[in-house]
Amino acid sequence: MFLPCPVPVWTGIDSRVVRCRETTNMIQVKNLTKRYARTTAVDHISFEIAKGRIVGFLGPNGAGKTTTMRMLTCFLPPSEGTATVAGLDVVEQPLEVKKRIGYLPETPPIYPEMETGEYLNFVGKLKGLAGADLRRRIDYVCDRCAIGDVRNKLLGKLSKGYRQRVGLAQAIIHNPDVLILDEPTAGLDPKQINETRDLIKGLAGDHTIVLSTHILPEVEQTCEQVIIINGGKLVATDSVSNLRTRARGAESVLLEVAGRNGTLEAPIVQHKLEQVPGVSRVLCREQVDSRALFEVESQKGRLVRGDLARAVVECGWDLNELRPAAMSLEEIFLQLTGTEPSTEAESVAAVEAHS
């Protein structure tokens, strides 16, 4: 039974680019669904990931991130739909898919009674490496993940940061095409988080990386593309910069205006700004004494910054600040996954989906 995706899917501005690179899509997911006895964890998700990309898989806890990743890694079979990795179906050729995937689950899958080197040796063999090749890869991943100094230590005695890095080393030991990382920075301290992110970024050239997280700055810092899911449904998939600029459909600027003689009538300023051609909405964010901060949204495709500045100066006010208001991913995320999603974002998404 085919159900059309009930949530408008937001394909980005560079969908054309993605489309012409379709032949190099590393991961292709179509209507992927996972049902349990009472709940549907993942509900008809479709997306594509091009080769060599870092993709953030974003969603609140319990959104279905882990379940989707488990289906991609052949740990769970999908109830419906298909997923292919490097052109291989996860249900029909699981062994071939597994050879091409490196997977780091939420808790690094380590055996506390093993030493780091011994463990990497075991995993390497399990992934089909042997002999000199295996030794070379072990040296390489130890170097890459900076775990050379704990090679002879028991895994059970390692700190959380080291365990995570051993987990990452385990995932890349067989040089897989695709890396799937489930919350790779969870539970690490800020320094370790930065190190892990840098490590992941460094791996991006050789591998296609999918990492899940519920931490937004992580996606902004690490990923090129975002897939947002909520309640098992796909909410948006686009590049980070596109998401940001398109969340409201138009540019929005922050404007600080000050009165010359120590007083400023905010409503008058607001009225004046609203009259500037191309402006669709003006919000007074805050007012302190004679200064006021406005957020001005312009219609799509109109550049209004010059007109705004002129209008302010012509009325005899000071223009203290004028800057584009980049919407943080956090806001976008809340807009897209919140219980009361902004109607504007929804309508934009709907328009995008049907165009």
Place this chain on the structure above:
Amino acid sequence: MRNSWIICRKEMGSYFASPVAYLLLTMFALIFGFFFWNALGFFVFEGMEMQMRGQQFPMNLNEQIIRPLLSNVSVVGLFFIPMITMRLFAEEKRTGTIELLATSPVRDLEIILGKWLAAVGLYCCLLLFTALNFAFLFRYGNPDWKPLAAGYLGLLLQAGALLAIGTFISTLTKNQIIAGAATFGVCLLLWVLEWVSAYETTTWSKVLSYMSIITHFESFARGTFDTKDAVFYITVIFLGLFFTARSLESLRWRS
């Protein structure tokens, strides 16, 4: 097969990296040592008594020491087997390492076979201690080695069957204690089923006693190789491993 061997070696490593293997080996060596010392003491005492009475009963090491001792090992094994198998899958499920195995290019059957072989391997290590004791009989007496070999084969088959059952039970839970307790219960039940044959001769009692793991060991303890009993054990091994595979598969559907 290569993958099974990799997993088997890793499991053996785990047994010997933790105190589990050493504890089991020590306890088993002590218990069996006591049995051996006891049986030998009784044998020597009886021999002296017969000489004093001037009776000429044939004394036989195989019949009077090896056979009862092998039966003892088979029963003591029931108590040790849950401790060998309980961690096999339960621990992997608890720590999440099962995800590593399940997402590696390895078949379920290879994982199961590897783990089961490691369990059998550890049991073989236990048997080595009994061999050490029996070696003294060969040094100071001249027992027949063929019944002993048959006995060992029986022990291995019996243990293989129980270990397969234990492996299956270990896939059912995340909790090692539960896996161990359940395996112990099943082992014990499979042992005592045979008791009904002592007073009942109806068909159902025959079926029950046939299902008993111990019944089928008697022929091996006697030093004979009975195909019927070997087939029974091999069937149980296959069934156990088959159910393990099904259970592992269902984990993925349920999880």
